Amino acid sequence: MSEYFFPDQDAKFVLQQVVGFSDLCNQLDQNDLNSGLTDAILEEAAKLGHEVLAPLNQIGDRQGAQLGASGVQETAGFSEAYQQFMESGWPSLAGDPEYGGQGLPRALSTAVMEIWQSANMAFSLCPLLTQGAVEAVTEHASDELKAIYLEKMISGEWTATMNLTEPDAGSDLAAIKAKAIPQGDHYRITGQKIFITWGDHQMTDNIVHLVLARLPDAPEGVKGISLFVVPKFLVNSDGSLGELNDAKAVSLEHKLGIHGSPTCVMSYGDQGGAVGYLVGEPHTGLACMFTMMNDARQGVGLQGLAISERAYQHALQYAKDRIQGTQRDGSRVAIIQHPDVRRMLMMMKSGSEAMRTLAYVAASEADRLKAAAPQNKAHHQARLDLYTPIVKGWITEFAQELTSLGVQIHGGMGFIEETGAAQFYRDARILPIYEGTTGIQGLDLVGRKGVSDKGAGMLALLDQIRDELVTLQLPDNMQAAYELMVQAEQDARGAVAWLLSHKEDASSIGVNLMMLFGYLCGGWLMLRSAAAAHALRADSTQDISFLDAKLVSARFYCEHFVPRVAAHWQTIKAGSEAILALDEAQF
Numbered sequence: 001m002s003e004y005f006f007p008d009q010d011a012k013f014v015l016q017q018v019v020g021f022s023d024l025c026n027q028l029d030q031n032d033l034n035s036g037l038t039d040a041i042l043e044e045a046a047k048l049g050h051e052v053l054a055p056l057n058q059i060g061d062r063q064g065a066q067l068g069a070s071g072v073q074e075t076a077g078f079s080e081a082y083q084q085f086m087e088s089g090w091p092s093l094a095g096d097p098e099y100g101g102q103g104l105p106r107a108l109s110t111a112v113m114e115i116w117q118s119a120n121m122a123f124s125l126c127p128l129l130t131q132g133a134v135e136a137v138t139e140h141a142s143d144e145l146k147a148i149y150l151e152k153m154i155s156g157e158w159t160a161t162m163n164l165t166e167p168d169a170g171s172d173l174a175a176i177k178a179k180a181i182p183q184g185d186h187y188r189i190t191g192q193k194i195f196i197t198w199g200d201h202q203m204t205d206n207i208v209h210l211v212l213a214r215l216p217d218a219p220e221g222v223k224g225i226s227l228f229v230v231p232k233f234l235v236n237s238d239g240s241l242g243e244l245n246d247a248k249a250v251s252l253e254h255k256l257g258i259h260g261s262p263t264c265v266m267s268y269g270d271q272g273g274a275v276g277y278l279v280g281e282p283h284t285g286l287a288c289m290f291t292m293m294n295d296a297r298q299g300v301g302l303q304g305l306a307i308s309e310r311a312y313q314h315a316l317q318y319a320k321d322r323i324q325g326t327q328r329d330g331s332r333v334a335i336i337q338h339p340d341v342r343r344m345l346m347m348m349k350s351g352s353e354a355m356r357t358l359a360y361v362a363a364s365e366a367d368r369l370k371a372a373a374p375q376n377k378a379h380h381q382a383r384l385d386l387y388t389p390i391v392k393g394w395i396t397e398f399a400q401e402l403t404s405l406g407v408q409i410h411g412g413m414g415f416i417e418e419t420g421a422a423q424f425y426r427d428a429r430i431l432p433i434y435e436g437t438t439g440i441q442g443l444d445l446v447g448r449k450g451v452s453d454k455g456a457g458m459l460a461l462l463d464q465i466r467d468e469l470v471t472l473q474l475p476d477n478m479q480a481a482y483e484l485m486v487q488a489e490q491d492a493r494g495a496v497a498w499l500l501s502h503k504e505d506a507s508s509i510g511v512n513l514m515m516l517f518g519y520l521c522g523g524w525l526m527l528r529s530a531a532a533a534h535a536l537r538a539d540s541t542q543d544i545s546f547l548d549a550k551l552v553s554a555r556f557y558c559e560h561f562v563p564r565v566a567a568h569w570q571t572i573k574a575g576s577e578a579i580l581a582l583d584e585a586q587f
């Protein structure tokens with residue numbers, strides 16, 4: 001199993017040159033981060049990722065969590081790793097300082113999170129979900145609930161879960177059946193939730209379940225769902241832990257990947273009802289849960305980047321080591337010498353770099369929203385909302401291709417588990433499914449982020465891309481790459497106009513439009529990277545080799561991936577007819 005190294009040079013480049021991190025810190029009044037502190041944070045995180053979490057990744061795959069009489073027992077070693085993770089203060093990085101958080105910018109905590117997800121995605125799902133739950137509780141819970149739960153969740157002393165899915169309610173949450181009956185100052189929750197990630201474990205003293213359920217007087221559909229905090233152990237008024245709540249994991253799923261992450265069937269109320277506390281107003285639970293889901297959707301997109309990066313590092317090492325084939329002079333060569341292996345490595349490298357630009361830029365929108373003057377907040381909120389399905393949908397779908405290439409570069413050994421390439425491919429497969437499938441992301445994009453605002457958010461993004469493209473100073477050998485991007489921006493404009501004039505076809509074209517925007521944003525931000533690299537080359541103190549590689553990577557991305565924008569545009573234009581023409585019986 002190869003080791004994992006955080007690509008710190010690229011991450012720092014993206015933060016500084018693409019996100020504009022120094023300026024962002026100024027806006028956030030966090031200038032202390034501009035004096036080497038950011039580098040120190042990333043270096044420390046990388047050390048923990050490399051030394052502690054990454055070595056447990058294959059162990060978790062081989063010895064997944066087990067359900068026993070006293071609940072779920074996670075993979076051996078995970079608990080010690082979690083203690084170290086928590087004691088070093090990593091869970092609280094982006095948390096609200098009022099509740100013990102460090103309040104660091106989301107752009108930085110996202111770069112740090114990339115490390116955890118690359119090193120050990122199954123383990124890192126646990127803090128990912130806790131962070132989302134922290135957001136939901138911070139935004140929607142009463143001060144009383146916040147006082148009891150938030151500090152412990154932010155510090156990582158307690159982890160959290162997201163309980164939406166039921167056997168008959170997956171993508172369609174309107175079908176949720178779990179019940180909540182009022183009883184004094186709390187509610188009694190009954191029902192079954194399935195596929196609950198990290199629903200039980202022994203790494204912390206308590207687990208805070210965020211559960212969607214219906215009140216007795218709830219209207220039908222999504223407007224009748226409420227959100228509850230349901231702790232594994234009840235919490236006494238002095239903060240100490242009380243008795244075990246009526247909520248438990250009753251079985252664990254056997255999965256294709258992420259074996260180190262227990263996926264639980266949770267039963268609430270076998271003994272009369274689990275004690276739960278309402279978050280937000282009655283019947284507004286889905287809106288409250290969306291705070292967590294939007295955070296988690298960006299987090300899952302980041303997982304797509306993280307696992308693609310890890311698969312790339314693994315494949316690169318193999319391509320350098322594996323001797324196969326001969327040169328003209330008869331000497332044997334490593335496979336990295338073959339142009340087609342180079343093509344695959346470049347796809348993995350430039351694809352991962354483009355994912356990183358978009359994931360970090362999207363995360364930084366949350367910071368810009370926070371720092372914005374009141375009159376600018378709506379713009380940043382709209383942009384953040386627009387990025388979310390693209391980050392989740394495009395990156396996780398793209399990760400399927402890149403992790404598959406990682407297997408391909410290994411040849412037959414890629415199909416053999418010992419080499420580890422297969423684990424990344426298997427682990428990546430969940431990403432376009434959980435937190436809303438790709439189909440659901442496509443619907444979100446064309447509906448809430450497209451048709452609803454008459455395309456205003458999309459067109460504002462396209463205007464920004466068009467205006468920035470004309471300002472970019474690029475080397476002469478990138479002219480063709482640049483022209484591909486200019487054409488792609490026009491194609492995207494055509495696709496938005498098509499959507500607005502064919503609203504009845506919106507649900508058929510959603511995924512194509514989402515992928516189109518993903519490849520387009522990747523190209524835009526890779527050209528921004530290229531322009532920055534080109535300018536920095538004039539400074540002889542810079543790492544010229546890194547900057548040259550960045551220019552090549554950006555050029556490769558434009559030549560190999562940006563043409564996919566035109567392909568998606570052609571498919572969008574074809575409309576729904578052939579998609580829907582067959583009668584069900586003809587399938």
Ligand SMILES: Cc1cc2nc3c(=O)[nH]c(=O)nc-3n(C[C@H](O)[C@H](O)[C@H](O)COP(=O)(O)OP(=O)(O)OC[C@H]3O[C@@H](n4cnc5c(N)ncnc54)[C@H](O)[C@@H]3O)c2cc1C
Pocket residue numbers: 161162163164165169170171172194195196197198255263430433434435436437438439440443
């Ligand atoms: C490992 C794992 C971990 C998970 N963790 C959690 C968790 O922690 N908490 C939690 O609550 N859930 C969790 N889930 C559940 C996950 O979010 C759901 O599986 C997912 O939302 C899809 O729901 P479903 O499985 O019921 O599929 P379905 O909704 O039945 O979808 C099946 C197919 O139909 C498509 N489809 C469905 N409806 C539509 C539509 N309206 N338009 C277009 N296409 C549609 C989907 O895109 C998909 O291709 C997890 C699942 C897994 C496998």
